[in-house]
Amino acid sequence: MKSARLLRPLLAAAVFVSGVTSTALVADRGAPARAADTVSRSALSDDFDGARGGAPDGAKWAGDPGRAQLTGDGQLALGTVLRTQKSFGQAYGRAEARIRMNRVGGAWRALGVLNQDGGLPAGKVEVLADDRVDSDDFHTYVIDWTPTSLVWSVDGRQVLRFTPAGSGRPLLVSLNTAAGGFNPATMLVDYVRVSVRVTVKATTWKARTLYRPGKYVRFEGDIYRVRELHTSLPGWQPTLVPALFRKV
Structure with a gap:
């Protein structure tokens, strides 16, 4: 046996x-x-592996490749705004990223969402908690979305709720260095993962x-x-x- x-x-x-x-x-x-069962399925995963100075995967990301470079250590050094090439229209999903960024306030903006046209979606913003983080280490940013809301968390702490006008989908996930803080070019991204809930x-x-x-x-x-x-x-x-x- x-x-x-x-x-x-x-x-x-x-x-x-x-x-x-x-x-x-x-x-x-x-x-x-x-x-039918509801399961979580990976829709995007990027650990930014590759040679130092290389560009992020163009099949996954859109933006200015000249200001986004791989470090060679499994991270992305970012001095611009990147967004996912594909949009996500599922009713339930989660976007997660591990980011180090020199930002005083508005940390939740480091991982953001855009509408299908690349613009900011319309809706109502509700602040849930202080989202300030230090710049000495990486922090985990999460967006959980449902048919009626999107909730941002930083290191497991819910900091903001967004209620979109209309359905709020499909949406694009973005990495954003442009809003708030100081020296916004200082941003390292360790990974980005997007999962969606599907019925099978x-x-x-x-x-x-x-x-x-x-x-x-x-x-x-x-x-x-x-x-x-x-x-x-x-x-x-x-x-x-x-x-x-x-x-x-």
Whole structure:
């Protein structure tokens, strides 16, 4: 039994072989889908890896590349305003960034939102707490949005609520050095992540079933997204073959 358990991870290397057998040619036959599940899915992730002096990923960011450069240490040195290339229209989502910035007040502006045209969205602003931060270390900035509001947090402390006029979506996420504080060019960004809440229909994982990329399965109470085309064999549960399933 012990040797069998040790061999299970190695079986993942044979996934494409089994994927083309006659067993794989049957339709997906997992258990019927349950009621829809709501899961969090990554919509953008950037750790700013790359050579010193390089530009941020143009597929993810729009702005002035001449004033935004990679440090070579997994950070972005920013002297301008960047915004995401794509907009986010989902009803629920979260944007998070780890930033070091020389700013006295208005720290929440370091991570901001724009409307689809790149302008400031209209709406009502409510200050919840003092958002001042020191410039000696990185701080975590978060925007949580729902159909009716956006809430900014700094280091886990809610500091501002914005109630947009209308739906407030789709929106762009921005990195902003231009508003408030002093010496606004002093800004380092460690990472930016955007996740959105989506509704999926997951089937219960079952052996000897063809699974296609992008499908969702449920196993032991958790939801997994299929990463590679394969026919599952006994022992290829999602918890044992992360090359084939990613927990969401």
